[in-house]
Amino acid sequence: MGKFKQFVTDFGLPRIIIFLFLVALFIAAPFVGVRIDASISDVLNRFGQNMLFVLAMVPMIQSGCGLNFGLSIGIIAGLIGSTLSVQFGLLGFLGFFGAVGMAIPFAIVFGWFYGMLLNKVKGEEMTIAMYVGFAGVMFMCIMWLVLPYSAPTMVWGYAGKGLRTTITIEGFYRQVLNEFMAIRIGNSFVFPTGMLLFCAFCAFLMWLFMRTKTGTAMTAVGSNPDYARASGISSDRMRTVSVIISTVLGAVGIVVFQQSYGFIQLYTAPLQMPFAAVAAILIGGASVNKASMVNVLIGAFLFQGLLTMTPSVINSALKTDISEVIRIIVSNGIIIYALTRKMKVAK
């Protein structure tokens, strides 16, 4: 009994409840006509698509900048990279890594400015970040129209210029990671080996980075900026570095997302993406100032599992399509729950 209690406190009651709920959904699935193997495949897929966004939360949390509600800035850099890759007609793995490679410089520059801004608003980072994200997305809504893209798959057919809202990357780098060493069982179960390996590799790099001298300094800045300063660390610099890393991960994350999803989504699509990542890392047990790789993995899995299973099972049960409504209620509800709970703990 004592051991069980200890386990509950360590793992966290909310996580156990969500986990049990998820298990219950899986059990209920066959009875309402949802295939289990397809569902598991779906959950794995979405886990891979979104894990990098969740991972992107870690550096900023650790450096004391809070949750990165402005992850859209990174996503925009990724969109620039991916559209450029399609524009230049890069195919397959070259297309994917080309997109990543071209996105990263943009992400670094954006992240640098974004970080400088956050250094000027210490204590209010999360609110400001959210507005920076919104403003960035809206600004790019104009830019997608006026930038001189010309690849026929991307521009509006009738005008010959201006990017479409949704661009297919069929034939470019669609599913290159997912299909890499993919394992198929039956008709509807696919294990996206390549994508999960890539995610694991990124998580490993982050894990390593947090153990380097710079990573250690970053955590110290988040833990006590005055201590870090007295030890000769520039907290502004560390915070900027953390924002840049977060932004770069956001950029790489969206390219991974696209290759699995099959489309580049422009305009207002990145608006809500940071929220899902924030909700996921909070479910994973991170607080506003401490996060670990375990939080990322558990959080991404539980949250995406919930998002995949709740709508499909409930839609089938109710015979009506309310998936989007449920999705919004679930993700925002979790953010509210997690944030209020974390505030209480912080006190």
Place this chain on the structure above:
Amino acid sequence: MGQQSPILSIEHISKEFYGNVVLHDVCFDLKAGEILGLVGENGAGKTTLMRILFGMPVIAETGGYKGKIIIDGKEVNFSNPFDALDAGIGMVHQEFSLLPGFTTTENIVLNRESMKATFLNDIFGDRMSVLDRPDMKKHAEAAITKLGVKLDPDMLISEMPVGHKQFTEIAREINREQTRILVLDEPTAVLTESEAEVLLTALRNLAKLGIAIIFISHRLHEVVSVADRIVVLRDGLAVKDTPVEGVSVRDIASWMVGRSLSADIKQATEKRDFGPEILSVEHLWVDMPGETVRDINFSVRKGEILGFGGLAGQGKLGIPNGIMGLFPSGGKVRLNGKEVPLNEPRKALETGMAFVSEDRRGVGLLLDESLRWNIAFTAMQIQGKYLKPILGKLLTIRDESAMKKLTEEYIEILDIKCTSSSQKAKELSGGNQQKICLAKAFAVQPDLLFVSEPTRGIDVGAKKRVLDTLHKYNREFGMTIVMISSELEELRSICDRIAIVDEGRVAGILPPGAEMAEFGLLMSGEKTLAAQGADRG
């Protein structure tokens, strides 16, 4: 008094935190009009005991306590501080709980304001009453007079010196009609000695009015001078409960640490040879709020321990903070003949200096991180120690095992009480936290070490250990030390020379053996040194 029955009895109180016994079977009584001095080392359980008495929620959250608290013959069990207030217990906390933007009066009568009815009351009820300010002021003034101090009832808290804040806090507690027991947890820690003296007089006045007082303090001479009875806690046990008559500071100190304190390190007569000049400071100014340094010149020779003393607010704390780059500063600082760039903490550390800050919790520690991090961090960042290469030297990461070894070494050397090297710094007591701060500075192996108020707020045992450690590092490793302290006694026990800072300038430098009166002369004003004299027993 003598024969009347006790107003408060603490019977067989025990308490443990996470399996750690903090209090064990503590018993004592308190009579009306009595001042009880409660003393003990940090971590002896004083604060926990008071939290139990005051019904702080943290006690219930961590599993409650065993034993009984009896007030006026009735057993009580407070579930929150409000119950305790209703039962007549007033508490003055270590940290100020005052509203800075409110005046003295408003703070004293807060939530007990006198009300005046208006016509709106007829319609909306009592909630529409307005404040009766003249009457509030009368109440506040009554409380202040009762306390016997001078306080302006209309002054804003934010504009007051700390001493007045402390008085306001006490006045608030005694303004409550039913307050019969007053608990003061380290009320004099933030006061200057003259302010503390006024406070002690005020406490005696209150006791005469029949209020029972529990007085917790590290300043033993204050306890001896004000208390009627003394209870000594040691490792959660009440080891001594005795009337104060005939008890000396030295007796209490030895009860507290459980061993007789060896006589102060006498070194005044010792002949010492020092190396060449290691640090020279010319025309240093530092803009540190409350501790402004105006124009300081001094030099330190290798292997020396130089002390800086002086009254609070005269600028002695600004010296190390300025040289280490934590506050804006100017002037010329040379270490080993090389000029040290100011306003850059990193450069100061790189030239071979280290600093143990007076602000332990604010600057000195990573409270949420492990002891390993706390001790190894500066050495890692500045000197690249405790890192190991991986992936064929492609990357270097933290060497956790080396950090663990280092930390365990210092836990051993400094006798740090903790469960393991991965415990979080915030879970340690003040004295042990201070040892962690020292270990952090030692880990850098500096040529010159600044220690600022190394014994502030820590108990006698830890104090001695800290001073002995500094002494040992100086003698065995030839570490040059510049120590800043408000306690002259402490400076005199280990320093080779003592500089007294007054109004941001060095007023004079004396050998430690100099007469107390000479130090007194250097610290300007009408400061009495009697209090410190008492400390020597």
